[in-house]
Amino acid sequence: xxxxxxxxxxxxxxxxxxxxxxxxxxxxxxxxxxxxxxxxxxxxxxxxxxxxxxxxxxxxxxxxxxxxxxxxxxxxxxxxxxxxxxxxxxxxxxxxxxxxxxxxxxxxxxx
Amino acid sequence: xxxxxxxxxxxxxxxxxxxxxxxxxxxxxxxxxxxxxxxxxxxxxxxxxxxxxxxxxxxxxxxxxxxxxxxxxxxxxxxxxxxxxxxxxxxxxxxxxxxxxxxxxxxxxxxxx
Numbered sequence: 001x002x003x004x005x006x007x008x009x010x011x012x013x014x015x016x017x018x019x020x021x022x023x024x025x026x027x028x029x030x031x032x033x034x035x036x037x038x039x040x041x042x043x044x045x046x047x048x049x050x051x052x053x054x055x056x057x058x059x060x061x062x063x064x065x066x067x068x069x070x071x072x073x074x075x076x077x078x079x080x081x082x083x084x085x086x087x088x089x090x091x092x093x094x095x096x097x098x099x100x101x102x103x104x105x106x107x108x109x110x111x
Numbered sequence: 112x113x114x115x116x117x118x119x120x121x122x123x124x125x126x127x128x129x130x131x132x133x134x135x136x137x138x139x140x141x142x143x144x145x146x147x148x149x150x151x152x153x154x155x156x157x158x159x160x161x162x163x164x165x166x167x168x169x170x171x172x173x174x175x176x177x178x179x180x181x182x183x184x185x186x187x188x189x190x191x192x193x194x195x196x197x198x199x200x201x202x203x204x205x206x207x208x209x210x211x212x213x214x215x216x217x218x219x220x221x222x223x224x
Contacts, residue, residue, distance in 0.1 A: 042215025
């Protein structure tokens with residue numbers, strides 16, 4: 001059984017600070033996705049990383065896929081209250097719309 | 112373009128009852144998946160339907176079932192409700208499933224009392 005362990009589980013920071021959250025596994029993945037879920041909403045796809053060592057930037061968010069394609073990180077620069085939410089990594093298990101989600105990191109950015 | 116619509120948004124049921132939840136995917140999307148989200152277990156895959164056929168199934172008991180109609184709308188049913196079935200049930204649609212982005216609805220919050 002594969003496991004996507006995210007750390008930290010909870011993170012509370014002040015506006016303007018930087019942070020990194022991690023998604024780790026012992027399995028190798030062909031691709032990995034990051035989602036953000038806000039209260040009362042479904043998850044929204046932020047990015048998909050495919051190549052080992054790949055780095056993708058989305059405004060203040062930087063995503064990295066590990067060289068061995070077993071882990072990934074999400075770095076947020078100068079966090080804002082609007083970044084508050086549950087961050088989830090996920091892998092597509094069978095090539096279909098069948099996602100296996102990580103344990104999640106709940107981020108709170110305090111104004 | 113309308114997003115994924117789930118109805119109802121909130122539901123309260125009694126133990127032992129059954130419940131049916133509905134999901135209308137984005138127009139043109141043929142793949143619909145269902146997920147259960149709880150504080151303890153996180154977000155877990157229930158099943159996926161594509162062109163009216165169940166294509167994948169997660170590790171849930173047979174009390175959880177679903178179906179998809181010819182217009183791609185999907186329903187999921189939970190019979191003999193247990194307190195532990197209290198959760199946010201999310202539906203996601205995608206164009207064809209494989210290698211295409213999944214769009215989630217807002218979910219149905221089910222409370223079993």
